[in-house]
Amino acid sequence: MAGITSYGAYIPRYRINHNTIFSAVGFLGTFPAPGEKAVANxxxxxxxxxxxxxxxxxxxxxxEKIDGLYFGTTTQPYMLRQNSAIIAAALDLQPNVRTADFVGSTKSGTAAVLSAFDAVKGGERSNVMVCASDCRTGKPGGPQEHLYGDGAAALLLGNDGVIATLEGSYSVSYDFPDRWKASGERFEHAWEDRFIRDAGYSKIIPEAISGLLNKYNLTIQDFAKVAYPCLYPREHGNIAKRLGADPSQVQESMLATVGDIGSAGPLMMLVAALEEAKPGDRILVASFGNGSDALFFQVTDRIAKVGDRRGIKKNLAFKKELTSYERYLAFRNLAPMEMGMRGEESAPTPMSTLFRERKTVLALCGSKCKRCGTPQFPYQRICVKPDCGAVDEMEYYRFSGKNGILFTYTGDNLAASIDPPAIYGVVDFEGGGRSQFDLTDCDLDSVKVGMSVEMTFRRKYLDEARGVHGYFWKATPVRN
Amino acid sequence: MAEGIKDKVAIIGMGCTKFGELWDQSAEDLMVDAFKEAIEDAGIEKKDIEAAWFGTHFEQLSVGKGATPMSTTLKLPFIPVTRVENFCATGSEALRGACYAVASGAYDIAMALGVEKLKDTGYGGLPGGPSLMGTRSMLIAPNMTAPGAFAMLATRYFAQYGLSPEGGKNMLAKVSAKSHHNGVLNPKAHLRREVTVEQIMNAPIIAWPLGLFDCCGVSDGSAAAIVTRADMAKKFRPDPVYVKALQIAVSSGEEMMYNTWDSTHVETTTRAAAKAYEEAAIKNPREEISMAEVHDCFSITEAVTMEDLQFSPRGRVKEDIDAGRFNLDGEQPIQTDGGLKCFGHPIGASGLRMMYEMYKQLQGKAGERQIRDPKFGATHNLGGFPGMSVISMFIVGL
Structure with a gap:
């Protein structure tokens, strides 16, 4: 039986308290909700x-076993240039991987899961990864800014080593125009909250879940956990009551810790449920957005064999408060920041170079000398080890999963940066290899020579004039 | 065994403009001024120059590519002119070309001229973006500047030798204070005021741990040299300055890609210096080199260069700095003209500006800065970043 074989999650390090935003700009016709939300750096x-x-x-x-990668989001960086193909390249997946983007609705995360399931259950594909991620920027002072948080989840679907079988699903689709955004627009538009709440969440989610229960002849009490999103904390509880679920069955929504995470929300809740699940547990997950997909999983005894994952728990625990609303505006490109004339200089991204060097840039692959075993970055044809110097005896060597030691560093106030000082340094990788990288998710005071670092995939630059989101890897203190 | 360059080439004339933020002068103006002084000093005419080398680095900021900016500005009459670029060693690279030209016997008189106009960019510091790796750099290089690249030398030096941030910054502050003192005495320097160790240590941080006064100035300037074969030199003047060694060393890539380089020294400097001493037959650089102009783009660069040039033992330059060894009245004066610290670093000109000071000192014409009876002077340029660099090293003497 096909199902989930692995899971993962990502929550950015920064959290901003709702009061920080409220005290800066207030919210249109509302009050600050309790808690905080996750903010992408x-x-x-x-x-x-x-x-x-x-x-x-x-x-x-x-x-090498991954042969599909589906990506669900409403905030894909590229309208043209497949976002899932960039993810597949960053993960150094094989070229014969099937990639697809699922966009345009906050149910695109569950839509991607259902498509992946369809691909693996018949054996057409062996292991399909589903990533769901959203980073939605609301207008300053508006309810979206208040409630939307940033995060991502990933599920691997396959037939071998299944930790939770996907037993069934039920979908409903409505052109429910609660929120919309035309092509080329930066911010969402929304209809009245009461409409979204009463005609949307509280009707459509129960409809999908009831449909699933009827279809499989189950009751809500058959489930250990029921997970679904809702923008309105009180209504989240009311939906459970309407379904007849006990509060202990309801998966925590993360509204007060991460925020409403769009396409990623249902999958992140599912990951959180899997972290606590016991063999035999049934988990029901429903999405919301122009309808709803309800999915029903049954946890297997392999759940105990999932290796070390950061998942939701460790990601939630790893955080730093962003105390300045103004910095938040700068991070989200909502306030034009002075980068100086040096910072304004920008050459076009050499796309043919990027394609030729995609394993270097996107997958952080260097080379390893087959004669002396020395890893080196970037890829060299002539071995850099002084007493080796072998020519054309290289194989690709991926540094992205390797931790390293920070050999030296600086915090640079002259370099143009959204978040000065620009911190960068030289990393000595475990197993060999050395190169210099930007550092991220750290403060200069806490950076030390000799500290352990890991590599993280980041947006290196944004060239708005030419429509380019440039990505590369940075070093960051190991998240513990 | 190759013979090397020792005593084959003599410098018979030099020119150097005032360096600074020269809002009223173009790169072309600066070339003319350096050229005029150099040929007058050599006592020759333009037609005597048979070949020329032209050094400039950021050609896109001022003069443009190729050799024609110099040949047409100076109206050089259809002689061979070569433009060279090799990071911050560009000026020294131009002089190297001219030296080899006369040493080979191909020409009797050759000229080297370097110029850089950095103050037409609209901002302080050097142009942005890492420029070491070409088009790849925007894809994979960190968001680096020159201060940051050299700050990483200091971070590592402090860690390796157990210096506290305060102790390390104090050592570096003394390096800059010394150069500022010398710059006051030099009418051609850009920055001419005394700065105290306290001021330096308390200045705003540019790239941790380097503060404002740990960084050299940014300026415009030009310098030129006329060289001839050693056996002809005395026909031009009684006090020609002879080239004793001329070395370039360039990184192999192992510093930044292999794991053995310690980032508390500059391997290329170490290698170039060892070869230069061999070429000049210098056995004990700490005792025999009377003075030096080294590449003090940042205070830390000068500090580690003292060790790389074997002026101070490894890890112990602080003792020499504290003892005042490198001060104008010390045992081995360094940056007698004020250095990059006070001249700024118009890249194409710097190597020749350093040589101008050594030349004047050896001739006893350094005015208030004159040191007593110098025998050998050294110039050193470090181009690129510490772990990926081009080093030039000259030794000159009478």
Missing amino acids: WDEDTLSMAVGAAIDCLNGIER
Whole structure:
């Protein structure tokens, strides 16, 4: 029986308290909800977070086995240039992988899971990864800014080593116009909250879940956990009551810790449920957005064999408060920041170079000398080891999963940066290899020579004039 | 065994403009001024110059590519002119070309001229973006600047030798304070004021741990040299300055891609210096080199260069700095003209500007900065970043 064989998640390090936003700009006709939300760093976006979740999901799994990668989001960086193909390249998947983007609705995460399931259950594909990620920017002062958080989840679907079988699903689709955004627009539009709540969440989610229960002749009490999103905390509880679910059955929505995470929300809740699940548990997950997909999983005894995952728990625990709303605006490109004339200089991205060097740039692959075993970055044809110097005896060597030691570093106030000082340094990789990288998700005071670092996929630059989101890897203190 | 360059070439004339933020002068103006002084100093005419080398680095900021910017500005009459670029060693690379030209016997008189106009960019510091790896750099290089690249030398030096941030910064502050003192005495320097160790240590951080006064200035300037065969030199002047060694060393890539380089020294400097001493038959550089102009783009660069040039033992330059060894009145004065610290670093000109000071000192014409009876002077340029660099090293003497 096909189902989930691995899971992972990613939550950005920064959290901003709702009061911080409220005290800066207020909210249109509302009050600050309790808690905080997760905020992507200035060098993070939907795509980089998806890679973060995928790496968590792939811990200990051979990447050569992955033959599909589906990506669900509403905030894909590219309208043209397949976002899932960039993720697949960052993960160094084989070229024969099937990639597809699922976009346009907050149910695109569950839509991607259902498509992946269809592909693996008949044996057409062996192991399909699903990433769901969203990084939605609301207008300053508006309810979307207030409630939307950033994060990502990843699931691997296959037939071998299944930890939770996908037993069934039920979908409903409505052109429910609660929120919309035309092509080329930056911000969403929304209809009245009461409409979204009463005609949307509280009707459509129960409809999908009831449909599933009827279809499989189950009751809500058959489930250990029921997970579904809702923008309105009180209504989240009311939906459970309407379904007849006990509060203990309801998966925590993360509204007060991460926020409403769009396409990634249902999958992140599913990951959180799997972290606590016991063999035999049934888990029901429903999405919301122009209808709803309800999915029903049954946990197997292999759940105990899932290796070390950061998942939701460790990601939630790893955080730093962003105390400045103004910095939040800068991170989300909502306030034009002075980068100086030096910062304004930008050459076009050499696309043919990028394609030729895709394993270097996107997958962080260097080479390893077959004669002396020295790893080196970037790829060299002539071995850099002084007493070796072998010519054309190289094989690809992936550094992205390797931790390293910070050999030296600086915090640079002259370099143009959204978040000065720009911190960068030289990394000595475990197993050999050395190169210099930007550092991210750290503060200069906490950076030390000799500290352990790991590699994280980030947006290196945004060239708005030419429509380019440039990605590369940065070093970051190992998340513990 | 190759013979090397020792005593084959003599410098018979030099020119150097005032360096600074020269809003009223173009790169072409600076070339003319350096050229005029050099040929007057050599006592020759333009028609005597048979070949020329032209050094400039950021050609896109001022003069453009190729050799024609110099040949047409100076109206050089259809002689061979070669433009060279080799990071911050560009000026020294131009001089190297001219030296080899006369040493080979191909020409009797050759000229080297370097110029850089950095103050037409609209901002302080050097142009942005890492420029070491070409088009790849925007894809994979960190968001680096020159101060940051050299700051990483300091971070590692402090860690390796157990210096506290305060102790390390104090050592570096003394390096800059010394150069500022010398710059006050030099009318051609850009920055001419005394700065105290306290001021330096408390200045705003540019790239941790380097503060404002740990960084050299950014300026415009030009310098030129006329060289001839050693056996002809005395026909031009009684006090020609002879080239004793001329070395370039360039990174192999192992510093930044292999794991053995310690980032508390510069391997290329170490290698170039060892070869230069061999070429000049210098056995004990700490005792025999009377003075030096080294590449103090940042205070830490000068500090580790003292060790790389074997002026101080490894890890112990602090003792020499504290003892005042490198001060103008010390045992081995360094940056007698104020260095990059006070001249700034118009890249194409710097190597020749350093040589101008050594030349004047050896001739006893350094005015208030004159040191007593110098025998050998050294110039050193470090181009690129510490782990991926081009080093030039000259030794000159009477």
